[in-house]
Amino acid sequence: MLSPVETRSVSPVFVGRVEELETLSDALTRAATGEPQALLLGGEAGVGKTRLIEEFATVAARAGAVVALGGCVEIGADGLPFAPFSTALRALRRALPEALAAAAAGQEDELARLLPELGEVGAGRPDDEEG
Structure with missing residues (x-):
């Protein structure tokens, strides 16, 4: 969006x-x-x-x-509080996927709150399903 x-x-x-x-x-x-x-x-x-x-x-x-840049998007009186971090993490994931995966090792579920695609495969997430 x-x-x-x-x-x-x-x-x-x-x-x-x-x-x-x-x-x-x-x-x-x-x-x-x-x-x-x-x-x-x-x-x-x-x-x-x-x-x-x-x-x-x-x-x-x-x-x-x-x-890796992130910015605020104002929506009414409130913004999306973690949008800058999610945007920056996505940029890092594109630029340095292996380095980000290594840095996030063991913390994927916590980081998935900001960036759902970082969640561990096999942890019951929808992207685990085959076919």
Whole structure:
């Protein structure tokens, strides 16, 4: 349902977020050395979050990093609280299926709450049925 939603910003020009881009790039450098990193970007609508992430994703991809993005989708007053995580997990599953399977080993049922296709085969799930 959400796949046709366009997530690219309008402006190809990147203005005014050099400090934030440096923060993201520093985290990428630390991650490349094996130091786990987690960053959360937030802010009011229209402040340039999407444009900043697009710029960083381009820089990261050029550096050989796998980029997995997730975003919020507002539905009325509430959003889908775990949608960003599900979207990012799906991107990782497409880009690094073996690595994600190894990292999730033993935790498939828990992660299946966010991404049903990660559930273990043989655990009574509907995809276990043959024919």
